[in-house]
Amino acid sequence: xxxxxxxxxxxxxxxxxxxxxxxxxxxxxxxxxxxxxxxxxxxxxxxxxxxxxxxxxxxxxxxxxxxxxxxxxxxxxxxxxxxxxxxxxxxxxxxxxxxxxxxxxxxxxxxxxxxxxxxxxxxxxxxxxxxxxxxxxxxxxxxxxxxxxxxxxxxxxxxxxxxxxxxxxxxxxxxxxxxxxxxxxxxxxxxxxxxxxxxxxxxxxxxxxxxxxxxxxxxxxxxxxxxxxxxxxxxxxxxxxxxxxxxxxxxxxxxxxxxxxxxxxxxxxxxxxxxxxxxxxxxxxxxxxxxxxxxxxxxxxxxxxxxxxxxxxxxxxxxxxxxxxxxxxxxxxxxxxxxxxxxxxxxxxxxxxxxxxxxxxxxxxxxxxxxxxxxxxxxxxxxxxxxxxxxxxxxxxxxxxxxxxxxxxxxxxxxxxxxxxxxxxxxxxxxxxxxxxx
Amino acid sequence: xxxxxxxxxxxxxxxxxxxxxxxxxxxxxxxxxxxxxxxxxxxxxxxxxxxxxxxxxxxxxxxxxxxxxxxxxxxxxxxxxxxxxxxxxxxxxxxxxxxxxxxxxxxxxxxxxxxxxxxxxxxxxxxxxxxxxxxxxxxxxxxxxxxxxxxxxxxxxxxxxxxxxxxxxxxxxxxxxxxxxxxxxxxxxxxxxxxxxxxxxxxxxxxxxxxxxxxxxxxxxxxxxxxxxxxxxxxxxxxxxxxxxxxxxxxxxxxxxxxxxxxxxxxxxxxxxxxxxxxxxxxxxxxxxxxxxxxxxxxxxxxxxxxxxxxxxxxxxxxxxxxxxxxxxxxxxxxxxxxxxxxxxxxxxxxxxxxxxxxxxxxxxxxxxxxxxxxxxxxxxxxxxxxxxxxxxxxxxxxxxxxxxxxxxxxxxxxxx
Numbered sequence: 029x030x031x032x033x034x035x036x037x038x039x040x041x042x043x044x045x046x047x048x049x050x051x052x053x054x055x056x057x058x059x060x061x062x063x064x065x066x067x068x069x070x071x072x073x074x075x076x077x078x079x080x081x082x083x084x085x086x087x088x089x090x091x092x093x094x095x096x097x098x099x100x101x102x103x104x105x106x107x108x109x110x111x112x113x114x115x116x117x118x119x120x121x122x123x124x125x126x127x128x129x130x131x132x133x134x135x136x137x138x139x140x141x142x143x144x145x146x147x148x149x150x151x152x153x154x155x156x157x158x159x160x161x162x163x164x165x166x167x168x169x170x171x172x173x174x175x176x177x178x179x180x181x182x183x184x185x186x187x188x189x190x191x192x193x194x195x196x197x198x199x200x201x202x203x204x205x206x207x208x209x210x211x212x213x214x215x216x217x218x219x220x221x222x223x224x225x226x227x228x229x230x231x232x233x234x235x236x237x238x239x240x241x242x243x244x245x246x247x248x249x250x251x252x253x254x255x256x257x258x259x260x261x262x263x264x265x266x267x268x269x270x271x272x273x274x275x276x277x278x279x280x281x282x283x284x285x286x287x288x289x290x291x292x293x294x295x296x297x298x299x300x301x302x303x304x305x306x307x308x309x310x311x312x313x314x315x316x317x318x319x320x321x322x323x324x325x326x327x328x329x330x331x332x333x334x335x336x337x338x339x340x341x342x343x344x345x346x347x348x349x350x351x352x353x354x355x356x357x358x359x360x361x362x363x364x365x366x367x368x369x370x371x372x373x374x375x376x377x378x379x380x381x382x383x384x385x386x387x388x389x390x391x392x393x394x395x396x397x398x399x400x401x402x403x404x405x406x407x408x409x410x411x412x413x414x415x416x417x418x419x420x421x422x423x424x425x426x427x428x429x430x431x432x433x434x435x436x437x438x439x440x441x442x443x444x445x446x447x448x449x450x451x452x453x454x455x456x457x458x459x460x461x462x463x464x465x466x
Numbered sequence: 467x468x469x470x471x472x473x474x475x476x477x478x479x480x481x482x483x484x485x486x487x488x489x490x491x492x493x494x495x496x497x498x499x500x501x502x503x504x505x506x507x508x509x510x511x512x513x514x515x516x517x518x519x520x521x522x523x524x525x526x527x528x529x530x531x532x533x534x535x536x537x538x539x540x541x542x543x544x545x546x547x548x549x550x551x552x553x554x555x556x557x558x559x560x561x562x563x564x565x566x567x568x569x570x571x572x573x574x575x576x577x578x579x580x581x582x583x584x585x586x587x588x589x590x591x592x593x594x595x596x597x598x599x600x601x602x603x604x605x606x607x608x609x610x611x612x613x614x615x616x617x618x619x620x621x622x623x624x625x626x627x628x629x630x631x632x633x634x635x636x637x638x639x640x641x642x643x644x645x646x647x648x649x650x651x652x653x654x655x656x657x658x659x660x661x662x663x664x665x666x667x668x669x670x671x672x673x674x675x676x677x678x679x680x681x682x683x684x685x686x687x688x689x690x691x692x693x694x695x696x697x698x699x700x701x702x703x704x705x706x707x708x709x710x711x712x713x714x715x716x717x718x719x720x721x722x723x724x725x726x727x728x729x730x731x732x733x734x735x736x737x738x739x740x741x742x743x744x745x746x747x748x749x750x751x752x753x754x755x756x757x758x759x760x761x762x763x764x765x766x767x768x769x770x771x772x773x774x775x776x777x778x779x780x781x782x783x784x785x786x787x788x789x790x791x792x793x794x795x796x797x798x799x800x801x802x803x804x805x806x807x808x809x810x811x812x813x814x815x816x817x818x819x820x821x822x823x824x825x826x827x828x829x830x831x832x833x834x835x836x837x838x839x840x841x842x843x844x845x846x847x848x849x850x851x852x853x854x855x856x857x858x859x860x861x862x863x864x865x866x867x868x869x870x871x872x873x874x875x876x877x878x879x880x881x882x883x
Binding site: 045046047048049050051052054099125126128139404405406407408409419431438451453454455456458459461462463464465466 | 537539540541542543544546547548549550552592594595596597598638641642643644645646701702703704841846853854855856859861862863864865
């Protein structure tokens, strides 16, 4: 008898000696992920390292979302993949990778972005295999969202849309008959203007800031159509593009002088009222508002763009020589920064308004990027918005790398779960790569 | 025959590595484990060298050898990703060897070799916390020569010097991707450690019914003087930042503990024991690594732990069925020193609840075999680590069957008949 009891007690212990933690039940809540379509620009397409390439597309956040949605009733997700290779930026340049380059005035190779040796990948036409769930169009502005003519002009949309010149991003998305959508447009409406240094438009094709009224009108029309059959969805807002490494990497005060050099420059600049001191000085930048000389020192409120040729800064006396102030296209000066930020604020007010009136989820990428800018830690990986070392952005300094896209996917999931009472699990960011070093 | 058993048990223990799960290990004596790991106020055998050095004055010349097969199972459910991770199942074999002998008149001398602290966790290579921890192994062996002095028939004091030796291994992946190597970069820290301390106690054999004990285990600073820091699969472009052979030093503070014990004979054959432990974990406020070579990527790191002082209560009952058979059972509740926000994969701790069983069998005139079984549950703890951001629920359950042997050299010296 005693023996039986002890065996019984022992077996209870043994049976309960394994942890009983279980995965939580995942549900779609009031959303329906059966047919999911993602509409957006390069950020939605998985553009990174300065080009659209297949390996980048595979790490697009809508694919991550679709994979998570599958855990809550989501269906297949079709992507208009490029062919293997170095990708294409739309002007037949491949992506950049980290490699070694010898900077001017040096003999030692240093780490720098170089062209991918795999070379450019021609844009393949995959429209016959459509329609696609991923309607991500590099270069697309929000105000072109409903334009059929746009597919005749943008090669990235042309390569997968049903009928070029007629299909719009919206009509392509509607071919899926979506039950759920994400819409992230508006970033290019400020970004293209900002990365070009906010140069005043000279012709129809020059980048410019979109009219907020037009942006609101188009996005409203898109959401109206998308929700016609009762689809639920999420709309994402526009980040402050000036916090991207493209704008923050080259220091405004990169002219470091000895007293002797400063004296020499002061002699040269004697008549202008501009002075130089030993130590760090702001680059000389073009500023048409300065009477007479039309130039001034850059301040902490001016951004020198990553597109500025670094060898010219190092050895070509750019930004130092009075004949070579940094041109407008390489600088986003303080008034342009304000202009870009004000446009962003206006767009985001419109987007928040659309989310509220159409009762869809709002993904606040703007706030999220601010958080990243001050530094976040995800499961032991530290992120910030620094170029390369920050770990979130790709080598073009504007688009995220795969880990950065995974962080964005999670912002979508959080907003969607909160809005629709769903319990879609977040993406495991640690599964994705960051910057790849040679 | 006796010697053969002794030999085979000891070889079993020593061939396995001496790691253990959990940071502090309550497996220091087979008979004591059976009673919820009580033994400060109740002296049974030479394991008193650990539990209460003064107790040596009340036992004869004897040797106790024991070992346990500690089998912890840890699961982790990450809150955000809903991904379940199971730490690798491992078997650790904490062991103990105690020998006690009469020295001269009222003096007794003894030696204890035991494993009071240790930790061992291995997570799958591709789990969500791979950049925090892949593997930790921490093992310590205490050597404690001990002297006790019997002040009167009822009262004794004792103290031992502790020399502790051990080693520590830490492995994690680094979030650095390489173009030429598909294996993710990783870091491995490895080093031998040593430290010293002491263990002192007083024991009052009040009468045949009642006894008391008081023990203090000092803090032991385990110093790693020349650890090796290896960085593997580092991309060529970053090798200057991660020197291939680097060293590190660190100190791990093993906490002091004050214990009070009482034993009361409830009936002719039934003894009840109670131990209260206070462990002063606040000495473990941070874990720092001081590297031999510092670079932009390898900087001296100090990571906060902020452990708190905690208490444990342990109770046990022993039933002496006959001169041949003794049965035991016990229970304990052990507070966690790890505060909210500091729970980490290296020690997924929570308040612990344990049940124990035990038995002794007299197999020959001078030989007893001891058996123990411990079940321990570390209930769910849902946490977000302040330093790493890892957010999820840890749960651990462990069992530890144990076997030991006692050899009594001289029956006449045993006051307990």
